Amino acid sequence: MKNLYACDNCLFNPSQYQDIGTKVGYCLKHSQLLKNSSHTTCHYFRRKDLPFFISEEGHAEHARNFVRDIEIVFYHSKYKQEPKYYSECHAWLNNSYDPHLHEVVLYHRMDKKWAYIQAFMSSRNPIKSLTSSSLVRRYIQQCGTRSDNYRLLLSLANDLSENIELRLDDFRFDLSIEEFSDLKESYLKEIALLRIYAIQEYGAIIENEDIMWISDELNGSLLASWKEFFVEVKSLVPIVSSYIIKAAQKRGSFFPDSE
Amino acid sequence: MALHYRNDNPNGITAPNPDGERDKIAHITKHRGMKTPYTSVSEERNAIQHFEGETYQVEPNDLITDNHEFIWHTDLVNELQQSVRVTKRAERLTAQRALMLVQRAREALIDWRFNLSAIERKNRITYCYSNIQQYFKRA
Numbered sequence: 242m243k244n245l246y247a248c249d250n251c252l253f254n255p256s257q258y259q260d261i262g263t264k265v266g267y268c269l270k271h272s273q274l275l276k277n278s279s280h281t282t283c284h285y286f287r288r289k290d291l292p293f294f295i296s297e298e299g300h301a302e303h304a305r306n307f308v309r310d311i312e313i314v315f316y317h318s319k320y321k322q323e324p325k326y327y328s329e330c331h332a333w334l335n336n337s338y339d340p341h342l343h344e345v346v347l348y349h350r351m352d353k354k355w356a357y358i359q360a361f362m363s364s365r366n367p368i369k370s371l372t373s374s375s376l377v378r379r380y381i382q383q384c385g386t387r388s389d390n391y392r393l394l395l396s397l398a399n400d401l402s403e404n405i406e407l408r409l410d411d412f413r414f415d416l417s418i419e420e421f422s423d424l425k426e427s428y429l430k431e432i433a434l435l436r437i438y439a440i441q442e443y444g445a446i447i448e449n450e451d452i453m454w455i456s457d458e459l460n461g462s463l464l465a466s467w468k469e470f471f472v473e474v475k476s477l478v479p480i481v482s483s484y485i486i487k488a489a490q491k492r493g494s495f496f497p498d499s500e
Numbered sequence: 501m502a503l504h505y506r507n508d509n510p511n512g513i514t515a516p517n518p519d520g521e522r523d524k525i526a527h528i529t530k531h532r533g534m535k536t537p538y539t540s541v542s543e544e545r546n547a548i549q550h551f552e553g554e555t556y557q558v559e560p561n562d563l564i565t566d567n568h569e570f571i572w573h574t575d576l577v578n579e580l581q582q583s584v585r586v587t588k589r590a591e592r593l594t595a596q597r598a599l600m601l602v603q604r605a606r607e608a609l610i611d612w613r614f615n616l617s618a619i620e621r622k623n624r625i626t627y628c629y630s631n632i633q634q635y636f637k638r639a
Contacts, residue, residue, distance in 0.1 A: 242548060279550065292593070299529075303533075434596075
């Protein structure tokens with residue numbers, strides 16, 4: 242069915258997530274535009290739709306299947322995708338400028354990644370939200386246990402209470418109004434889940450089980466409507482925040498200069 | 501019975517692995533890899549129109565007549581909802597993921613029931629590949 246190992250579900254492509262996001266993606270691993278992101282993949286693919294610690298077996302199998310494909314390839318044929326690079330000038334001249342795609346490219350070219358991600362947070366825009374949760378996940382994975390990114394996660398946790406507004410234009414494909422209303426609730430939930438997965442991956446990195454399994458606090462409310470689910474998601478904010486703060490205090494890394 | 505649809509490799513339907521674990525959630529989410537004994541289909545062609553690959557159609561009745569098990573979308577959703585309610589931690593996360601995917605794609609499952617007793621283990625996937633193609637037509 243849906244190819245869950247395609248670039249439109251990859252953390253290295255922050256501004257797309259399955260059916261929603263920018264029309265064209267951008268791969269931070271290859272510094273290339275992704276014009277066929279539902280059809281392409283590579284050896285380094287990293288799933289967005291589940292926390293990494295849940296899908297390690299699947300990732301290992303995918304990496305073995307695409308062991309020689311360090312470049313971006315089409316999934317079935319394994320033909321290499323011709324590299325396409327981003328040009329702001331070209332985007333303006335061809336009326337294809339997308340501010341969200343541009344932000345991802347700017348992020349890629351910046352040195353101070355941490356500050357840029359922080360600036361991305363607290364948006365009611367769905368594309369910015371999925372981009373920020375992807376960037377946080379990628380950033381904390383790369384840092385590992387070398388640096389404590391609790392402040393990024395606190396911001397992300399705080400964002401869980403932001404009400405997202407999803408529009409027809411936020412979908413990558415043309416949809417009828419009927420299709421849009423069918424998919425809207427599902428993707429509103431997805432945007433919240435992507436933030437929660439980032440928090441859970443942080444929990445896995447710092448080996449804190451309370452944070453790693455914070456999803457259990459939702460008690461299966463995913464089965465309810467978006468409105469009811471969102472109430473439960475908002476109620477997570479103080480719980481997650483207190484777990485993150487306590488864990489950072491225990492490690493002695495919580496605003497050390499202020500004490 | 502209504503036709504069901506699947507997008508797959510233009511060269512043919514991907515073979516199931518009859519010796520893989522019968523774990524529906526692992527099949528749907530692929531979190532443990534691709535190799536499972538099931539094949540997914542959709543009850544609504546529009547629901548998978550943006551998925552990659554060639555579109556094929558299958559008649560559930562043909563499968564049921566040949567003693568394969570067809571797990572209808574509604575039954576699958578009920579089963580996954582129950583898993584979300586009663587499980588915890590990783591099991592709940594994967595059940596939730598499976599449920600969201602199944603609902604969006606209007607997914608149903610085929611559980612292949614070939615008699616493989618006379619087929620050597622190393623040849624079983626190839627046997628299944630050859631024998632499932634007859635049920636699918638290009639849509």
